[in-house]
Amino acid sequence: MTAGVEYTIDELAREAGTTVRALRVYHERGVLPSPQVKGRTGYYGTDHLNRVHTISRLLSRGIKLNGIRELLEAWDRGDDLGDILGVSEGDEPELTIASGADTIAATALGELYSDVPNGLARVVQAGLYEPVDATTYRVADRQLVRFADELSEAGVPHTEVLNEVERLRADCERIARRCADLFDRTAGQDFRSSERTPDDRAELARRLTVATSAPGRAAADLTHRLLVRYLELDSEFAEVLAES
Template sequence: MAGDVEYTIDELAREAGTTVRSLRVYAERGILPPPQVKGRTGFYGPDHLNRVQTISRLLDRGIKLNGIRELLEAWDRGDDLGDILGVAEPGATQSTAPSAVDTIAATELEQRYREVPNGLARVVSAGLYEPVDAATYRIADPQLIRSFDQLAGAGIPVDALLGELERLRADCDRIARRFVDLFHRTAWEPYQRSERTSTDRAALAARLVETKIQPGQVTAELVNRFIARYLDQDTDLAEVLPDA
């Protein structure tokens, strides 16, 4: 076990920004190695923390737990997946401090969006940037920034893009709330009425993990499908690009 730092399961969950339930699911699925047991207590180390952080990043990318297990098994075999997945080497210590490359002065960011009314406040509230301190900001969502910059580079006015992003965030928030309500009605409330056995807890934990992943996948698929349908129905566009 790398390093001298040790965590109980509660401490590991807190350090990794997740829940004990999720850690138990990861262990049951075989993607989190067992702890070192001392007496009657299991202790986790930096390698476990790095593994949980990797799992969280892969879940954020929409990869299911079975797929994550396959990827991590390949990684443990020594396959060169680090560069592809953007994850650290096993046992590497990850710093949460922003680097100079990731940060931007508040004055520069304000100047960058000077043509947009309330530009600085809007790019922050839209989730593109977040404050480090009063004078410095950093990119909050690199993937979102890349997509935003690509659309802006294609000629869409930044003000219009921000407006669409603001509406999209509001729509996504409503969708998320509906799925969370559905989870509470169909998983959490039945669990509270159950005998709360280990099997009941495992089923609840599995539903929790699925609820964090599947709604986003379904939503993205439906949005892409509807976009394609509406564009395909545009007869004027079809005359110009008949094979598109």
Template sequence: MVSAARAKYTIDELARAAGTTVRSVRVYHERGVLPPPQVKGRTGYYSPEHLQRVHTISRLLDRGIKLNGIKELLAALDRGDDLGDVLGVGETDAPATAAPSDSISATDLQERFAEVPNGLARVVAAGIYEPVDAMTYRVADRLLAGFVDQLTAVGLPAEAVLGELERMRADCDRIARRTVDLLHREAWDPYRRSERTPADLVELSEQVRVARTLPGQVAAGLVTQLIDRELGHDVELSELLNKM
């Protein structure tokens, strides 16, 4: 259950931290998916739990779940109910192409993340796993699952790895939103003001094509470069690695 304790964000700060809008936050309140803030004087303040809840709502919306369904799902998660039951997903809903190795029992998945607070709910909200039925889950995103599996396999704690993945996803979400904003300002708006000739449409299509893929490629390369730089700044770690 989201608590109003440790309140620290105004509604503007919450929206900015979550990468969303004040209007969206207000809609979440109106639809009953976000608990009210702690009111001091005439100002409402939100806690880190509120921020995490807004991130979860955004991820579920990205997965095509409507706000009414999200309200039911979040209430069930707060009660500790099974996600398969809440979503009403049956065995016949599993795609025929799903590989057996991608499936895991609810018991095994819960045990795998037993040391992570709300571990089962968090790996589902992060888009790593999804329910097949009340007893079975499957990998929803192999890239994300591989990130968690590989880092935990070399001994990093699951809670720390999952937390880093959640922060990384929030960072990527901000990059995506900025890219789309750029397209709106510099591609779509000029196209709407143009004569909308076939040449104008070709130019818009090419701008969208490049902007869809290039930020991810550049971000991946930059992250690797910057990790190497940070490792190089750690003198003790660098000396140890050089001896290996």
């Protein structure tokens, strides 16, 4: 990017690979500085773009917006965070995951879900975390933990987050079991009744590749389209989605 470039909020969202809605949340949570207002339009610069990229990287590593705000405020104050964040002088911070970064103290995890009855037991049962020992837990499913964190960042209470994670896991279990049963009754039966030659095994491998990938892709795409359709029933939601 050249110096002096300016973006409207729509242009910044496109350039950063995010949404206008996300940028507004970043403003509200204090992690993205305000734009320079000219007339009635706010304009953003390369510093804003770099900051959005930094926020995206930190979010992808499971850091919540509150934590990101504290890190960036410290960075803006000039605190020595280079070693912690893995950046050189003059760069925006990028979190470096150290050994053990996927672990969390039992006390910290318990505090995180302190408002949920039997919270620790439920996060283990839901497949989010698993105990390492009496004092430490580790991430059991990175994608589920990220999903839970994103719901929490969207303002969903922890009790509802766990409820939704449990429902999602149950729904996925049903889909997976149904697809596995279907495969077993069709391609599996064909292989078992074959002579099990190298060609038969190659055909089984081809079918297994399809069976283990196609349902997930279809379910993810269909869920997204249906979710958008339901959200668009609310006129305000529809308006914001159209801006994204």
